[in-house]
Amino acid sequence: MTQLRSKLSWKRCTTAGAVLASAASLCAPTASAQSQAAAAGDGPNYVALGDSYASGAGLTGRTDAECDRTSNSYPSVLSKTSAGKNRTFKDVTCSGATTRSIWNYQGSKPPQANALTRNTKLVTLTLGGNDVGFTEVLGTCVRLALTRPSENSPCKAYYTAGGKDVLGERINTMEGRIRGVLTDIRRRSPDAKVIVVGYPSVFPDSGIGCKEVPFAQGDFAFLRDMTKKLNRALERRAKAGDRAVRYADTYTPTIGHDMCAPGDRRMIESLNPSPNTLAAHPNWVGQFVMATAAYAEIVKP
Numbered sequence: 001m002t003q004l005r006s007k008l009s010w011k012r013c014t015t016a017g018a019v020l021a022s023a024a025s026l027c028a029p030t031a032s033a034q035s036q037a038a039a040a041g042d043g044p045n046y047v048a049l050g051d052s053y054a055s056g057a058g059l060t061g062r063t064d065a066e067c068d069r070t071s072n073s074y075p076s077v078l079s080k081t082s083a084g085k086n087r088t089f090k091d092v093t094c095s096g097a098t099t100r101s102i103w104n105y106q107g108s109k110p111p112q113a114n115a116l117t118r119n120t121k122l123v124t125l126t127l128g129g130n131d132v133g134f135t136e137v138l139g140t141c142v143r144l145a146l147t148r149p150s151e152n153s154p155c156k157a158y159y160t161a162g163g164k165d166v167l168g169e170r171i172n173t174m175e176g177r178i179r180g181v182l183t184d185i186r187r188r189s190p191d192a193k194v195i196v197v198g199y200p201s202v203f204p205d206s207g208i209g210c211k212e213v214p215f216a217q218g219d220f221a222f223l224r225d226m227t228k229k230l231n232r233a234l235e236r237r238a239k240a241g242d243r244a245v246r247y248a249d250t251y252t253p254t255i256g257h258d259m260c261a262p263g264d265r266r267m268i269e270s271l272n273p274s275p276n277t278l279a280a281h282p283n284w285v286g287q288f289v290m291a292t293a294a295y296a297e298i299v300k301p
Contacts, residue, residue: 001168007074008052014028014108014290015085017264018099020185026125027270029098034112034199041118041155042085042162043090043114043115043116043117043118043120044088044089044117044118044119045086045087045088045089045120045121045124046075046078046079046084046087046088046090046116046120046123046124047090047091047092047093047119047120047122047123047124047189047192048073048075048079048089048090048093048123048124048195049076049092049112049123049124049125049126049127049185050075050093050094050097050124050125050126050127050182050191051091051093051094051095051096051097051098051100051101051113051115051126051127051129051130051277052068052093052094052095052096052097052281053126053199053200053281053282053290054073054074054075054124054125054126054127054205055067055068055069055070055073055091055094055130055236056068056070056071056072056073056076056198056206056282056284056291057069057070057071057081057095057108057278057281058070058269058273058276058277058278058279058281059073059118059276059278059283059287060072060276062078063091063239064094066094066107066108067093067095067106067109067200068094068095068278069091069092069094071094072284072287073093073271073287074124074287074290074291074293074294075089075091075093075289075291076089076091076113076291077287077288077291078124078180078291078294078295078298079091080246081291081295082299083295083298083299084146087121088124090115090140092109092112092115093112093126094109094112096130096255097112097127098130098131098218099128099131099174099177099180099181100202100290102127102184103184108167109276111136113188116185117188117189117191117246118188118189118190118191118193119189120188120189120192121189121191121192121193122192122193122280123185123192123193123194123195123196124194124197124200124294125181125182125194125196125197125261126172126194126196126199126290127178127181127199127231128174128175128177128199128233128234129199129230130176130179130266131170131173131174132169132170132171132174132226132230134280136174137155137167137223137226137273138186138223138280139160140155140159140220140260141154141155141215141216141223142215143290144158144216144219145214145215145216145219146214148216149172149216150294151216151218152216152217152218152282153216153217153219154216154219155174155215155216155217155219155222156218156219157220157221157240158239159222168229168273169225171226171229171230171233174230174231174233175233175234175236175237178196178233178234178237181235182196182237182238182241182245186241186245187244188245192244192245193298194238194241194244194245194246195236195242195246195247195248195297195298196235196237196238196246196247196248197248197250197290197293197295198231198234198235198247198248198249198250198251199227199230199231199234199250199251199258200250200251200253200254200257200258200267200268200282200286200289200290201224201227201251201252201254201255201257201258202227202258202259202268203220203223203227203258203259204220204224204258204260205224205256205262207220207221207224210260212259212260212269212271213259213260213270214271218229220260227251228251230250231249234247235247238275246297246300247297248293248294248296248297249283249293250289250290250293250294253289253292254267254268254286254289257285257286257289259271259280266283267282267283267285267286267289268280268281268282268283268286268297269281269283270283275297
């Protein structure tokens with residue numbers, strides 16, 4: 001089993017390293033179970049918060065069925081690297097989570113903030129996409145592409161009808177809620193380094209779509225812009241706080257590896273995903289690259 005894990009770790013490092021050279025740093029020795037237990041104190045040292053992009057939804061190695069949480073998520077990858085050395089790990093990420101999930105039950109799952117203690121020294125957070133209505137937006141864009149085939153950007157027209165910017169307003173509301181989330185994290189865990197991990201390049205950065213994904217051609221640019229606005233809001237909140245809060249850019253290293261990329265280069269799955277993946281979500285290579293981006297911020301002095 002140990003040899004198998006070593007081979008798998010090496011395969012991940014070499015494969016993802018071909019995409020992102022700095023990934024090699026993620027393959028540093030991990031802490032032993034004994035040293036992790038010794039560091040536990042009165043609570044976990046590393047707490048992972050967030051939604052399906054943080055839970056590794058759809059991947060193999062499921063550890064929680066209700067939350068679609070897996071051992072191939074970027075927080076799980078981080079917990080096994082030098083960034084997780086001497087840290088106990090508590091993963092409370094959950095598919096479908098919104099900012100409300102930080103303070104309220106999600107199904108049978110208690111508020112994610114309950115995992116935070118004064119002993120927590122590292123927190124990663126990927127959240128906000130469900131506040132904006134990510135799944136709803138994708139479904140709407142597909143439906144409108146089918147029912148309004150003569151229009152170039154029916155989804156954009158729908159969400160900006162009457163001069164309103166519905167998604168822009170949702171992003172503004174989400175940004176205020178993320179401010180509250182970060183304030184509460186700092187209150188509960190004042191000594192923690194907090195890494196706000198942004199969303200990857202789900203849609204082609206060029207704005208040019210592909211036949212495999214059934215959106216109207218003009219809506220690819222619309223959805224790309226929505227993702228960028230969301231990430232800019234998250235980055236603003238991270239940089240508005242003290243130096244203990246940082247932003248990890250996962251968008252830039254995944255450009256060209258979006259849902260329209262060829263299968264062997266794809267880090268984000270299409271709406272017709274490969275086995276053991278989830279539509280419009282990172283595959284295991286995408287999760288590894290997200291871990292790399294977060295790791296770079298964790299180890300900065």
